[in-house]
Amino acid sequence: MHMANELLSLPVAGGTLAIAGGVLGLICRKAKQVITSEKLALMGILGAFVFAAQMVNFRLPAMPGTSGHMVGAVLLAIILGPHAAAIVMSSVIIVQCLIFQDGGLLALGCNIINMAIVPTYVGYYLYRIVTAKQFSNLRTYIGVMLACLIGIEMGAVLVPIETSLSGVLMVPFSTFLATMIGVHFLVGLVESLITVTVLAYIQQVRPDIVADNLQGKIRLSKRAVLTTFVVFTIIIGAGLSLLASGMPDGLEWSYAERPDQPNFKPVVSNNDSRIAVVDKLQSKYSLMPDYSVRSDGEDKKIQALAGWRSFAGIFGSITTMVIIWLTAWILRRNNPKTVAV
Amino acid sequence: MHHAHIDKFAYQDSPVHRLDARVKFIAAVIFTAVVISLPRTSFAILFCYAIGPFVILVLGRIPLKFVFKHILLVSPFVLILALSCPLYDKTPVKIAFGPSVFQTTVGWERCCTICGKFVVTMLALIALVSTTRFSNLLAGLGKLGVPKLLIIQLGFLYRYIFVLIDTAQHILRARTGRTFRNLGVKQEMKIASAMLGSLFIRSIDTAERINIAMHGRGFNGNWRTISRLKISNNDYIFGVLFSVFVISLYFFAVPVLN
């Protein structure tokens, strides 16, 4: 659910960047006291682990033809504690942006809040609350489940909030919200199952790693899984699972969602007052005035002139780029230099 | 595309590669901010703005095929999202383009602008990261006030994602090699979590060995590096050219196109 630049307005992007930056700064200062020099390398490697773990995909239960992968935020939070985990997840998201160009530069703030800060803290404290009094199989199990589910859900809910504040998207807020919640319910469910099984595996093989935060023995028994499935199936309901089938990725699906009713009326249309307010706000902050021609019965002549201008703008730019490229190509051909790779 | 080569172009040499990481980073942020704040109906101006990162890419000898392939790779998300616009806003609008006038809807107009902005900001981001070594970018970000702890984490991450992705690929290959038939979901989940678990434990072991290597080289908790960043005359020239480009488009191109 990487947010892109284009879905955000400048004030929202700037605001979330400032919030994410401020929170991260605070966490880093706070974490300095908690993080020993021994933990530095561990945190770095676990960040890389999250990256690699996202490559290990598996088929999702209940939805044939789809595959999911791990998110990892809650797993890290349980093993490293929330501060360190938030830093690690943030660094994962920054690297995803700066090396793999996944998520925009200005959307970094949103992405860090949605996918690093919220899931780790919400997940960790939920887990601690459930397991506060004592550790038991059931409590640990429920704790991890809730942590993954709600942690991811809370992050996902922020996406429609941020986009609707920006006013770029036209998907009605309620539709968007409902689909995000629905889809991420499944994502969270898978995440929780994976997190529990991975934790159980680690506890079995290397109990020393999880000793502090995971007492007792966690085991994914057949009955527990079955019960979970029954409970969640009831909650999800048949409708959601029907909608969800056959879609390759939870997030993409939620954006592509649309009501296929013939009498559908856009809830938020261009004339909607909310959009108008946002537009007004946006044009206040944006550097460029509107230039494109709208069909409000304008003079045909002006229209034609504007048409030629935008034509010139586009083709002029393309020509410029082609000339630049050709020049570079010719120069390089005449003067072949070895390119150090 | 092999993952280890995703950043190979950053290790080339060209005048743009030699620019200071901080200058390029700030320029990319300002550029992206300007582009996303363009009103949703301004499509033609996006082409003008595209010239900027395009010049950087060409000067930096970044193959355009790589750039567009990469944009395509990360685009499905925005693409699907943009395509939802026409479904929700069917307000008719006339777009004049050259000699002809098109009848379309605001939704489509928005869709095109979102995609256009996506491509242009992506060009800028790729221009930044494929002409700047990540280590320099990190040093630059550190100088710009990003907390040291985060910088250290990013450094480790950059160093070890490639190592661990390799490991993950080996594990995955082993799975493909041994899976002959369609397993049940339960079995599949079991295998996946065993793979993730063993990947996790390998990561922990790696971390322990790195720890030993760090302390073996006298590390005592105080992280020190030497910054090799230097602002040169070329950086000032770039800064001036960049400002002229962005501002002149604002004062010159916008009224002309309007």
Place this chain on the structure above:
Amino acid sequence: MAKAIEIKRFSYKYPDGTIALSDINLSIEEKQKVVLIGPNGAGKSTLMLAMAGFAKGEGEIIVNGLKVEKKNLKKIRTVIGCCFENPDDQLFMPTLFDDVAFGPLNMGFNTEQVKIRVAQALRTVGMEAMAEKAPHHLSAGQKRAAAIATVLSMSPDIIALDEPDGSLDPRNREKLVALLKNLPQTLIIATCNMNFAAAIGDRAVLVDKGRIIADGEAKEIMFDTKLMAEYGLEMPAMVNDTSEL
């Protein structure tokens, strides 16, 4: 000759109780080139870790006259440079320069001194042109050389290398042999490749199951057919000609 390393009745158990080293007695003289040979899991790596103070056990280890204990660790780690089996563990910084500079910076040298040391170390291993490269862009042989540079930059008196020949092709191995033979420091190399061991070592120490089985002139031990067969080691294919001269 002065003693570089002196190990007296050293024993070490893993946290789970398995005995890794038992009753090790070993003394290594300065400038000696010692190869630790033995099958996998014999305890060679643990022995090296113990020398650098990473494995606390019973008995005594003295490095350059300093007893290995907590208060001396900082000093000891500048005296003995350890390079572990997998260069990916040794090269943990985003660039080669940062990696090679890591040790000297921790030793408290100033920027100029560090730069000189980095340049020297990289020149010694023939990688001066690669300083700004990221480790994941290096080949296996280059990574190995780079890992050695990270300890050379600290100019230690003793260099301990764990399986430095692992995953190297013959040509890179030859280069490594040439590099190691020319290092003036005391060298301790753990390996299970006997050709490699024979090419470098003056002295060989055969380790198995945490004990020292044999210790002596490298060639004597490695050409002892019976001994080598008993511990599942191959004999060196031939005596390295240059080492005879």
